[in-house]
Amino acid sequence: MPAEILLPIAVAFLWAEYLRRRKYKPPKGDIVSINLFGIPVIFVYSDEIVRELFEKRGALYSDRYPSSMAWLSGLKWNIGLIHYGDWWRRHARAFHQCFNSRAVLSYEGIKTKESRQLLRNLLESPDDFSEHLKFSVGRIIMDVVYAIDIKEEGGSFMNSVHTAIEGFGFTLVPGLWLVDVFPIFKHIPDWIPGIPFKKFVKKYKKPTEDTANVPFDIVKRLRRLENPLPNEEVVIKNVAGTAYIAGASTTYASGLQAILASVLYPETQKKLHDELDEVLGDRLPTLADRKNLPYVDAFLCEVMRWRPSVPFGVPRGLPENDPVNQVLLLLNRHILRDKKYGPNPEDFNPERFFEPGVRHPTEHFGFGRRTCPGRFFADNTLFLFVASIFKVFNIVPKKDENGNDIPISGRYAESFLPVPDPFQCSFKPRSPSAKELIIVDYTSDSLSL
Incomplete structure (x- = not known):
């Protein structure tokens, strides 16, 4: 795809923000096309049209645009950014x-x-709930992918990975970086001062590359694939790195959104407690319980609809050798506010998923051949975390020195992977028996890092 098509993408993020301020109502129809410098940029708001393009015509609409910033930042190994073709x-x-x-x-x-470990961490130091959640998600992925058991929260490798995730969220914002609009700028010498993207690359490139390289170099093994492929080791390393940086970032973000929603909408928390108590009695949940926990499932669906962890799809385009230069941008956050999900789309209302015809918000995970391949892993991880937390904890706003609730803005930073602005809340065991459930000892035979 020619580099000049990147220029129209510079308006994409601002356009999406404009729609957000207009309560996500497009000016006309389900597709808006803006012609800039002779190149069409197409914004898609309808999941029916998205499915037509990206599922039925997936062979044509599954490519990515060549982001100079992603390559400069060390993300060339990420599966989500690889061009559509045999290597992908x-x-x-x-x-x-x-x-x-x-x-x-x-x-x-x-x-x-790990969900049990998370409960103990929340009991012992609840003010650090955000870091505990981030650490637990990372530990799961490290154990699954590399059989490495990271013992220390806040260790050097984990800190490096979360620095990479922070950078990842801003690297992919369409139009944020001048080097994506004018790729020739990537040749600007490093010694020239005051170049923002150069400073960004200097901070984030090494942590981003380390995310894929460090654990793989330690282990030098992963589950053997059937019918090994050429360059298998490179593929395995890239898959493992993508699993971490994508899985950890999105699952962590959704977990934080679930906690935020339960505090902002306490009536939902009461319903979670009631259903979990009725179904589980005096035990903690397993994945097998999910089919008997419809409200918990609806709550998770609403978290993904209300605050999707990837609100703007990665821009797509036609194959590199196609003469038609066009960019397609999915506004997932708008699609998830379609009238099919019921009225008041800005409100958090799990009951909307009990209405006939309202399906799981699969748009949260993307469309077609570029659908998130880790969606099943992320979905049941989030279920175990959320069901376990609300089985034993009541989460309430934190009090100030005068006994008043500390306000929670509910806002979040606009990035490719948004998370809520920092907020404070208290995790209180729901009963002595709930506290007892938390205090369980687990051991691991995994390799330590």
Whole structure:
């Protein structure tokens, strides 16, 4: 895809923000096309049209645009950014083998162990809930992918990875970086001062590359693929790195949004408590319980609809050799506010998923051949975390020195991977028996890092 098509993408993020301020109502129709410098940029708001383009015509609409900033930042190994073709298919095949809907069930033991560890961490130091959640998600992925058990929260490797995730969220914002609009700028010498993207690359490139390289270099092994492919080691390393940086960032963001929603909408928390108590009695949840917990499932669906962890799809385009230069941008956040999900789309209302015809918000995970390959892994991880937390904790606003609730803005930073602005809340065990459930000892035979 010619580099000049990047210029129209510079308006994409601002356009999406404009729509957000207009309560997500497009000016006309389900597709808006803006012609800039002779190049069409197409914004898609309808999941029916998206499915037509990206599922029925997936062979044509599955490519990515060549982001100079992503390459400069060390993200060339990320599956989500690889051009559509044979090299991408090798990665997709490997990822699917390890993270399909059946394969992820074999990781339940690891996830259950870590969900119990998360509960203990929240009991012992509840003010650090955000860091505990981030650490727990990372530990699961490290254990599943590399059989490495990271013991220390806040260790050097984990800090490096979360620095990479922070950078990842801003690297992919369309139009944020001048070097994506004018790729020739990537040749500006490093010694020229005051170049923002150069400073960004200096901070984030090494942590981003380390995310894929460090654990792989330590282990030098991963589950063997059937019918090994050429360059198998490179594929495995890229798959593992993508699993971490994508899975950790999105699952962590959704977990934080779930906690935020429960505090802003306390009536939903009461319903979670009631259903979990009725179904589980005096035990903690397993994945097998999900089919008997419809409100918990609806709550998770609403978290993904209300605040999707990837609100703007990565811009797509036609194959590199196609003469038609066009960019397609999915506004997932708008699609998830379609009238089919009921009225008041800005409100958090899990009951909307009990209405006939309202399906799981799969748009949260993307469309077609570029659908998130880790969606099953992320979905059941989030279920175990959320169901476990609300089985034993009541989450309420934190009090100030005068006994008043500390306000929670509910705002979030606009980035490719948004998370809520920092907020304070209290995790209170719901009863002595709930506290007792938390205090369980687990051990691990995994390799330590």
